[in-house]
Amino acid sequence: MARFIRWQGMVAFVLLTALVAGLLYLFAESLVKSAIVSSAESAFGAEVNVAEVQLGYSPLQLSVLGLQVTDKDSPTQNLFSFERATAGVDVWQYLFGKIIIDELEVSQLAFSGVRSQAGKVYVDEVSDQAEESLSDQAKAMLPEVDMQLPDIKALLDDSNLLTVKASNELKNSYKVEQAKLIALKTQLPSKAKLKSYQDKVEALGKMKVSSLADIEKIKTEFDKIKAEFKADQALIKKAKQQVLDSKDLLAQQINELKNAPTKDWQQIEKTYQLDSIDTEDFAHILFGEKARDYVQKAQWAYEQIAPLMTDMKGDGTTSEVKSHANGRFIFFKEDSPLPAILIKKALFSIKLEQGEVKITGS
Numbered sequence: 001m002a003r004f005i006r007w008q009g010m011v012a013f014v015l016l017t018a019l020v021a022g023l024l025y026l027f028a029e030s031l032v033k034s035a036i037v038s039s040a041e042s043a044f045g046a047e048v049n050v051a052e053v054q055l056g057y058s059p060l061q062l063s064v065l066g067l068q069v070t071d072k073d074s075p076t077q078n079l080f081s082f083e084r085a086t087a088g089v090d091v092w093q094y095l096f097g098k099i100i101i102d103e104l105e106v107s108q109l110a111f112s113g114v115r116s117q118a119g120k121v122y123v124d125e126v127s128d129q130a131e132e133s134l135s136d137q138a139k140a141m142l143p144e145v146d147m148q149l150p151d152i153k154a155l156l157d158d159s160n161l162l163t164v165k166a167s168n169e170l171k172n173s174y175k176v177e178q179a180k181l182i183a184l185k186t187q188l189p190s191k192a193k194l195k196s197y198q199d200k201v202e203a204l205g206k207m208k209v210s211s212l213a214d215i216e217k218i219k220t221e222f223d224k225i226k227a228e229f230k231a232d233q234a235l236i237k238k239a240k241q242q243v244l245d246s247k248d249l250l251a252q253q254i255n256e257l258k259n260a261p262t263k264d265w266q267q268i269e270k271t272y273q274l275d276s277i278d279t280e281d282f283a284h285i286l287f288g289e290k291a292r293d294y295v296q297k298a299q300w301a302y303e304q305i306a307p308l309m310t311d312m313k314g315d316g317t318t319s320e321v322k323s324h325a326n327g328r329f330i331f332f333k334e335d336s337p338l339p340a341i342l343i344k345k346a347l348f349s350i351k352l353e354q355g356e357v358k359i360t361g362s
């Protein structure tokens with residue numbers, strides 16, 4: 001056996017392992033404290049203070065004492081703070097990807113507390129520099145573009161759409177026909193005038209006839225009434241005919257307006273092959289030649305900027321996509337399955353203006 005084992009190497013390995021374990025045991029709390037502060041400051045963007053970190057190994061238990069997280073919008077205050085937080089974790093379940101906390105206790109949790117001194121606020125300088133660089137490049141590449149949109153009325157007036165033309169024709173025709181009917185209405189006889197014809201005829205019938213002169217007078221008056229009545233009758237007939245003509249005209253134009261969108265779309269399909277239509281073509285259809293120029297400039301700018309956005313990383317390198325063989329998940333049925341995260345028992349002590357509030361859960 002001695003010739004197969006190098007005892008000098010075995011001793012060195014044991015000593016080195018013991019040294020590493022001893023160093024981890026001695027400095028574990030400092031390393032955990034540093035990791036908590038670093039990750040918290042990265043997450044909240046402001047100074048995080050931890051007074052002490054304590055580790056227990058049987059069972060594994062982590063305690064964080066005197067944590068204060070600075071509010072980056074108000075550095076003189078804490079976003080939140082607590083006196084002590086203790087969590088016991090099941091190591092065996094953690095190896096299987098499950099976080100099982102037997103007991104979680106947070107004492108003296110407070111929000112928006114005043115700090116003894118203002119905390120530091122950290123700015124992601126690398127990210128800001130990258131965004132500023134990208135913004136400068138974009139501004140340098142983008143041409144001068146008139147960003148003022150044309151007036152809607154001008155767009156519709158300049159378009160060749162049948163829908164717009166039919167709508168304008170209907171609106172104009174309605175105004176003209178309405179004016180004609182209003183003018184005729186002022187000329188039509190009133191009910192009082194029509195009643196007067198009846199009264200006049202009845203009065204003529206009651207006149208006494210004693211000579212041929214009386215008969216001639218009645219005939220003359222009757223002819224006069226008859227002429228006036230025929231004139232009014234002609235006006236009524238003209239008004240009725242005008243109403244019918246206006247109704248037919250407006251009905252025809254309404255029907256043309258209903259069919260105009262279909263005809264416009266047929267014309268668009270005929271003029272532009274929609275299966276290969278470009279963005280600038282569609283903009284030209286709707287908004288005219290100037291819009292085509294806007295879209296072309298925007299597409300050019302996007303083609304210049306897109307590679308920078310997809311390829312740029314923090315270090316300026318490009319990422320390579322690695323292909324992996326497709327696998328499958330295999331699940332084993334457990335007698336008493338546990339969730340991915342489970343807190344068996346929790347106790348929170350919260351400091352409010354009204355006093356201290358305690359919350360327990362299991």
